[in-house]
Amino acid sequence: QVQLVESGGGLVQAGGSLRLSCADSGHAVNDYSMGWLRQAPGKEREFVATISRAGAITRYADSVKGRFTISRDNAKNTAYLQMNNLKPEDTAIYYCAASQAVIATLVTTYDYWGQGTQVTVSS
Numbered sequence: 126q127v128q129l130v131e132s133g134g135g136l137v138q139a140g141g142s143l144r145l146s147c148a149d150s151g152h153a154v155n156d157y158s159m160g161w162l163r164q165a166p167g168k169e170r171e172f173v174a175t176i177s178r179a180g181a182i183t184r185y186a187d188s189v190k191g192r193f194t195i196s197r198d199n200a201k202n203t204a205y206l207q208m209n210n211l212k213p214e215d216t217a218i219y220y221c222a223a224s225q226a227v228i229a230t231l232v233t234t235y236d237y238w239g240q241g242t243q244v245t246v247s248s
Contacts, residue, residue: 218244
């Protein structure tokens with residue numbers, strides 16, 4: 126069973142970088158596409174980035190394209206989100222999630238979720 130745990134969040138100044146990690150202690154995540162989604166205060170959860178099972182396909186929200194990079198290491202059952210040139214509007218709780226879809230850009234297509242990690246970007 127997939128059991129996701131995120132890490133790497135924190136407080137950073139605008140223009141800075143953070144790398145989020147998502148580890149699956151259930152060792153089953155290699156059968157799923159992976160994604161990062163986020164939820165800012167008072168807003169709905171939104172799609173950020175996704176990667177297919179083997180890592181060949183990636184998709185990004187327009188708001189993060191060119192700044193964020195999703196990757197995965199299936200040998201370590203771990204997915205990553207490298208976030209560069211962070212902006213205050215990137216402030217949110219970031220969730221890692223797994224989907225049975227080949228590639229998942231909709232929040233509703235995710236089957237397993239981590240507990241989330243806070244990212245705060247100061248101006």
